[in-house]
Amino acid sequence: MTQLDTAAPPSDPSDVSAKLGRKRDHTRDPEILAAALEVLAETGYDGMTIDMVAARARAGKATLYRRWASKGELVIDAVACMKKTDLDLAALPDTGTLRGDLVAMIIPHSIDDGERKLKIMAGLMSMISRDPQLADAANAAIVEPRAEANRMLMRRAVERAEIPADCDIETLSLIAPSMAAYRVLILRKPVDRTFLVSLIDGVILPAVGLRSPPEA
Amino acid sequence: MTQLDTAAPPSDPSDVSAKLGRKRDHTRDPEILAAALEVLAETGYDGMTIDMVAARARAGKATLYRRWASKGELVIDAVACMKKTDLDLAALPDTGTLRGDLVAMIIPHSIDDGERKLKIMAGLMSMISRDPQLADAANAAIVEPRAEANRMLMRRAVERAEIPADCDIETLSLIAPSMAAYRVLILRKPVDRTFLVSLIDGVILPAVGLRSPPEA
């Protein structure tokens, strides 16, 4: 969190301005950040105004500026906080085959969540290409979780000798995220089950030497 | 071109307002559009101002507004005009093998041009995700030319029975463009020869059943 925090406990008793008064209601932080993400997905960074975010969160503008120094810092925090609500940790599918695992990851919630995050990324894109910090934050929050899941599944497939050990797992794990981004943002077509399965059966599995799907 | 064109020849002789006066210097159009693309790549759509473009093109602001009705139309035209200066038509490499053709397409000019176009795309991204017309223009000018070249090379490989006819050429031809976009814009790593060759040898060729590169 980047916020200003007027709240450091006063070790110096002459600093009287620290314990008095109404406490800041930090339970509102997530609501505000969620509102920021909504606006971001709808209008992009430049289209987003602080008033929109405040209105959506039913908060006052001053409340936002008490917590974040600028629009930019609010957005950085909002992007970073996406990471937390993301993918389940090591509760990945384990069906015994790589194809089974990859297909098992295709669930409606994951698809919708992914499309929403890609829209947010699109709204941040022009900033991202000029701010490395934001680029890293967006990558960590949006692409990396998916890529890491794919990496894990492929490493397990290597361990059980289902696929060769010299596969370029790093690259292969990024295929689905990259292609999904292009499909949603430029082609404006849905990333549906059909598309993802054809990616698995037509690209990823053939690329690791698994010629045909186990089931017809 | 979207510009206003006060230049329709007057079939009606009562319309005296068409033949007189200094002619518009249309040789400046490409210079202005090129300046717009430069600014677009550097600052993005929202960061770009008409004054920046005019200054870069050594033109007056009024000159731009005489030719395009708004900032938006100027940008649409600029993006569309990228398409023309793009890839050579059917002067594609023909080395006899798919790998040879794909590798032959990796030339420095193509790489630099590609990176520049991706930066422009990034600057337009938030607009693109809300304006289908712009999304189509950007796709046609930036991604499609590359994808079409890949498609062509793969179709030829099918014809000479180098790869199976049931490959998903449509998807495979989009792998390199998509991955390059992710690499440049989010990872901020160079799309160099090493990366592209590893994509060819580690993903595309294995995916079409060509296990190892012809030369070690």
Added chain:
DNA sequence: TATATACGGTACTGTTGAGTTTCGGATATT
């Protein structure tokens, strides 16, 4: 030569939005 338009440049207008301030009311400490 007279007229009409384009040119580059500059000044202007109007709007929008980031950030600040102020308000009445709520909630905390002392």
Added chain:
DNA sequence: AATATCCGAAACTCAACAGTACCGTATATA
């Protein structure tokens, strides 16, 4: 109770920018 800070809401300041108008000059037609 007194005080200090929070809250949502609204008014405000200030800078940036799209778009327009005008300048003196250049270049075309008639």
